[in-house]
Amino acid sequence: MGIRFAAGAALVLALSGCYAQEMANQDRYEPLEASGLFEDGMASRQPIEGTVARGQLFEDDHLYRGTVAGQPATEFPFEITAEIMARGQERYQIFCTPCHDQLGTGAGIVVQRGFRRPSSLHVDRLRAAPPGYFFDVMTNGFGAMSSYASQVPAEDRWAIAAYIRALQLSQNANEADLAPEDLELLGAQR
Numbered sequence: 001m002g003i004r005f006a007a008g009a010a011l012v013l014a015l016s017g018c019y020a021q022e023m024a025n026q027d028r029y030e031p032l033e034a035s036g037l038f039e040d041g042m043a044s045r046q047p048i049e050g051t052v053a054r055g056q057l058f059e060d061d062h063l064y065r066g067t068v069a070g071q072p073a074t075e076f077p078f079e080i081t082a083e084i085m086a087r088g089q090e091r092y093q094i095f096c097t098p099c100h101d102q103l104g105t106g107a108g109i110v111v112q113r114g115f116r117r118p119s120s121l122h123v124d125r126l127r128a129a130p131p132g133y134f135f136d137v138m139t140n141g142f143g144a145m146s147s148y149a150s151q152v153p154a155e156d157r158w159a160i161a162a163y164i165r166a167l168q169l170s171q172n173a174n175e176a177d178l179a180p181e182d183l184e185l186l187g188a189q190r
């Protein structure tokens with residue numbers, strides 16, 4: 001009895017597997033295949049004019065293009081929290097240190113092996129550049145540096161820009177900017 005049941009179950013499974021295969025093999029168009037059904041001769045259809053696919057409405061210029069009224073944004077498009085700063089640090093260390101190095105001086109391992117050396121992130125010109133400028137460099141590339149738009153989503157590009165600001169501050173901080181307890185800590189380490 002047990003064996004007969006098992007055999008029956010196996011047969012049902014085998015048959016259903018067969019049907020599933022038939023569905024996979026049924027007539028259908030491959031992507032970009034020709035078709036006589038439509039006037040343009042293509043099976044794949046164009047998006048209907050004036051429509052936007054769900055999740056692809058990138059209309060926020062500040063968030064997606066780093067500009068406000070056509071100029072590089074001087075503010076971040078969202079609040080920079082400690083969590084976002086940590087994310088920016090992690091993303092910077094993954095995507096940017098190979099060339100710009102941990103500190104941003106531009107002596108990363110790829111540069112040591114002969115790639116063009118980028119400007120230090122601590123020169124006055126880049127310290128004065130607005131966050132939207134860093135977003136733009138990551139989004140569109142800059143000279144020998146390629147675009148990171150396809151690897152780093154917009155929110156992460158802003159997080160990296162925030163971390164660059166922190167790096168810049170770290171290399172140009174004054175003692176007077178420090179809280180008394182931090183000064184004391186420094187004193188203890190001297």
Ligand code: HEC
Pocket residue numbers: 092095096097098099100110115116117118119134137138142143144145146148152160
């Ligand atoms: C493969 C090496 C490489 C990587 C990785 C890289 N960069 Fe660059 N970056 C360069 C080079 C080279 C330049 C200078 C390009 C030139 O002068 O042609 C540059 C220039 C820059 C500049 C300065 C633009 C200016 O006005 O001088 C910024 C800012 C910058 N990169 C940010 C980043 C950030 C942020 C990342 C990580 C998302 C990154 N880069 C990843 C190579 C790299």
